[in-house]
Amino acid sequence: MNLVSEAKAHGGTQGVYSMHSAACGTEMTFAVYMPPQAANGPCPVLWYLSGLTCTHQNVMDKGEYRKRAAELGLIIVCPDTSPRGDMVPDDVTNWKFGKGAGFYLDATEAPWNENYRMQTHILAELPAVIEQHFAADLSRQGIFGHSMGGHGALTFALKHPDRFKSCSAFAPIVQPSTADWSVGAFERYLGKDEESWRRHDATRLIEDGARFDAFLVDQGTADSFLDDGLRPWLLEAACAAADIDLTLRMQEGYDHSYNFISTFMDDHLDWHAERL
Template sequence: MDVISTAKAHGGVQGVYRHRSRTTDCDMTFAVFVPEHQPGEKLAVLTYLSGLTCTHQNVMDKGEFRRAAAKHRLIIVTPDTSPRGADVPDEPDNWQFGSGAGFYVDATEAPYNANYRMYSYITDELPALLAVNFPVATTRQGIFGHSMGGHGAMTIALKNPDIYRSCSAFAPIVHPARADWSRPAFEKYLGADAKAWRDYDTCLLIEDGKRFPGFLVDQGTDDQFLENGLRPELLKAACETARIPLTLNMREGYDHSYNFISTFMDDHLAWHAKRLKP
């Protein structure tokens, strides 16, 4: 693991790191904020998954999470959204697919299956790397994200409730099998048979019997993607049918941007901290 940069923030350290990933077969960059702590002390860890077109850096620069993370003593991990590199297949003119748009799936279709294995990277390789290099309490993990990252966080939590104790999302894509901006990507990554998409769709995973102790979701009412991509009412219906507790906050006048995310970041970190206590 190479250290790209470190800086002191709110008493802790914000670092950016790079390593060669065996899962995605390319170099991967990620960021970690570690609050001030005692030698030998292990802290709860919260992984934030970003949305389409983003890298590890968007939430670092605009998410305003470090003050609350220091207060609640949470390690915050911000991975990249996809594999990257000259040898990684991509569609540079398509912001909804390829670089910056890995959708947190393990691709099964060539040529994408060689690199686009973000589900396994997030749930397996990255946590193992963190456990060796940072003071993380591996039994106290949470996950959250925005938009495509909210989709990733919720599907990962539903499939791994033994690993993640908390999950929340900002404006998540809750039913990507039906959303205009995710269906083409799913077909390229996972094939034309929509049955294969069910494993990466929050509403369909719940329909198929996956469960989680509860979700927190914030959604702006002025989000430009609300009607044709996000559809929080579908998540509400799925959770009600499955009796999964859902706190869905429709935030009047807010859009899809980091202005919205940063406004409610403190609420999400406090919510996770309560569930990640020793």
């Protein structure tokens, strides 16, 4: 692990670090906020997965999570959204694919399968680094995210309910296998067999038997992506059919931006702290 920067914030430390990722075949950057309570012993870990076009920087600069995380004693880990570097394949004409758009899966199709292995990076590589270098209690982990990151959080929780004790999302892509801004990426990363897509789709995972205790989802009613890309009612229907506790809050007048996320960030941190 390499230090990029560290600064004191609300009695804790906001750091940015990098590591060589064997999964992604490149250097990967991530942010970690350590609350002041970590000086006295390991603290629970909350993973935040960002959305399309973002890096760790967006939520770190605009998410407004540090004050409440310091009060609650939560470690916040913010990975990147894709592999980076000049040698990593990309499609510069498409913001919904390639760099900044890893969709939190392990690609199976060439040439993307050489680097786009974000599932392995976040579920295997990065936790090992966090455990080694930080006062983190990995028996108490939660996960949340925004948009594409909300999709990642929901699917990781459904696939690993023994690891993650809590899960929430801001404006998640709940059914990426049919959403207009993710179908193209799924086909290029995973191939044309749509059955393989189900393992990376929250609603399909639930249909196929995956379960999680409870979700909190906030969605703005003024979100321009609501009807074509996000469609929270599909998650609502899937959870109702599977008897999964879903708290879906439609927030009047809010859009897809960090103005929306920062407004309800404390609610989400409180949700996770109660369960961690």
